[in-house]
Amino acid sequence: MKRVLQKLKPSTASIQALILALVVTGAASQVAGQVGTGQTVIQKATEQFENSPLKTTVLGQGLFMFSGDGGDVTAIVDSGSTLLIDSGVDTRVTELSDAIFKATMRPVTRLVNTHWHFDHTGGNVFFGSAGVTIIAQETVKKRLSSVQNVPFVGLRDGRYPPEALPTIIYSSIMTLHQGPQQLLLVNYGPAHTDGDTVVYVSPANVAVVGDIFSNHFYPIIDLASGGSIDGMIHSVDEILARTDVQTKIVPGHGPVATRADLEEYRDMLMQVRQRIMDLIAAGKTIEEAVAAAPTKQFDAKWGSGYVPPNVFTKMVFSSLTYGGSTGR
């Protein structure tokens, strides 16, 4: 792990430390000594982002997905330009940019960020410096442009240089056009963070949903950035209402999914939420809840990512006990 962190630029390492802190703060602020668990999440994620091969997937005519270098990246092509959704981790942006040009043969002119996390905005400096217009929900700009203060661990970080910031922002809905495709950008309120964007691409019938859904891993719920389990479920319900069996769903991480995959994910979230609610109602502590293994039946399918079952349980527990249940 040391090796991986040493390779990173200080800004990335500190942002990762911030996200680690967010996870730890949100999940376990009432329990001392949980840092090791949180570190494991980010270490595992970082190693994966640094070492996975970059894969290009064709989603349709003029639509591509790039995966491996952080969050999934989507490219939509028109006659003279490419619009990107998310920008991966900063350490692999040159490789990503080369792969995008090889697939699209057009320069990137616009970039939409689905949320502020480093594995979705790491390429913003690279693309922003090249004059690419960056677009995001308004909270993303706030979080990227200001120092993020995480009092629990006394960490202050999170400021991106001006060229990496969104210059076009929206609050709840915005429409863009790219060649024959219409892009509907929607924020359903806090879910994974407080600045999530879902992008519906039509007529291609593609939905790019960011980290509201990982296929198929337990998600991070970034409580310190305003995320909550109830917000996650709400956003997934909204996405299910707007998609059909033909829709290609680009998750925040993992391969392209179907609506059925998203339904299964929603059922998992609902059942885990209910079991943890029952444990809370029975007066269990967060550690007792983890010991009760409320995710057990789902772990074989969803527990092999960088969010292990105990960390997911803690995030859901914290969300339901420290403001997440009504905070959407």
Ligand SMILES: [Zn+2]
């Ligand atoms: Zn994220």
